[in-house]
Amino acid sequence: MVQERLDRKRINDKKGTGLDNDRDVSYLDLFFPGHAQAKSFSLMLAQLEDPKRHPELLRFFEEYPFRDKPDLLPLGETIVGVFPMDAVVSPSTLHQMGKRLLMDWEANNDAPLFLVMYDASNHEQSLNETYAEASQALQVRFFKGYRQVTVIDHRVNWTMIDPFLTPAEQRAWVEMLDEGNREELKQWLYTHFFYKEEPYPEPGLLRIRLTSILAQVRRYMKSRGLDSAPLEEEYHRVFETILYSPILYRIVVELLLFINQLLDAAHHPIDESRADVVEQAIRYIEGRYTDPALRLEEVARYIDRSPSYFSTLLAQKQGNSFRQILTSLRVKEARRLLLETSLSVQEVAERCGFINANYFSKIFKEKTGTTPRLLRNQKKR
16 A cells, blocks of 8 residues: 555656656666666665565655665665665665664564665666666575665676586485484585675575485485375475575575474484484474474474463473573573674574574673673683
8 A cells, every 4th residue: 555655646747758857766767768867876675584574674764863864765676765866875875874874773673684785986878777777686685684785886797606406416415314414514515615705606596506415305204205205295395495595594494394303203213203303392392493483383293282282391391491491592592693793692692592692782782691792802812
């Protein structure tokens, strides 16, 4: 409704050609080549992990005290902000603006946000051309994750790769799976899929490469008679994750968890009638605690128990609630990352399953008696 209202208003206001002034832009300028004259357009593209919450983000931008207020054009999965022509915008100011926006949004909202800030100071082109280049940068989120700001001034250049496994790589995967070499499997995936610097491979090609690996896993399942429910259902879930998950790190983690699940089933068959369901649940939580969406209901479904019964069973056998166990695992891993890596507090929070960095700091202090920053500073002494 908000989008339709803005669309009608701006299109009705702009029935000429080109831009009548520096403040009034429309969806026509955004999508039609040559509709707006060539100028230096600086843009902001904002994308939430949950697009259903974009109305909240739009209100946040409308009320935000920008020095130079951008025109806002909400789309299906993105909100575009076009800054006025007379705004003094440089790469450094764009980056500072983006970081401040991100911090102010996260101070009161738990929805992960990704921002692209487009610097147009070095060239002039139509708004349509600028938007096309800026939109490419949204895919950088695949590598960086949410809660990030990317500043660009040109179209993203992807590296082209062969998406299929070579015969040698296929043999390596057959051997690693047959030998059940978990550490080698993990290191192979980390080496081949954790990219830290540009230029990045084209995301679509990486998805194909991941499905090529999953095909080898599928062969392993069939050879060991593991292609029946519930592992068959899990296989299809991982396949969907590879195709549609917006973040590469999550895909790799889900693939690793599934492979470990297969290796457990192949080498340590479980007698379901005698299995300790609480121990199964704890192992499941330990494997997925970095996922901010992990819920008690999901774990209960995994062990085929009702959430209320599982919650009671967990309290009886562990003396702690699901939330306490989950938080303990996350804080323990966060402490390790703070002491052993140079990741920022925000990055540590995200790696450990906390949606909001401020909330993470609050919980960390409650559990450890100190803040993440103080712990990091103590390490440096």
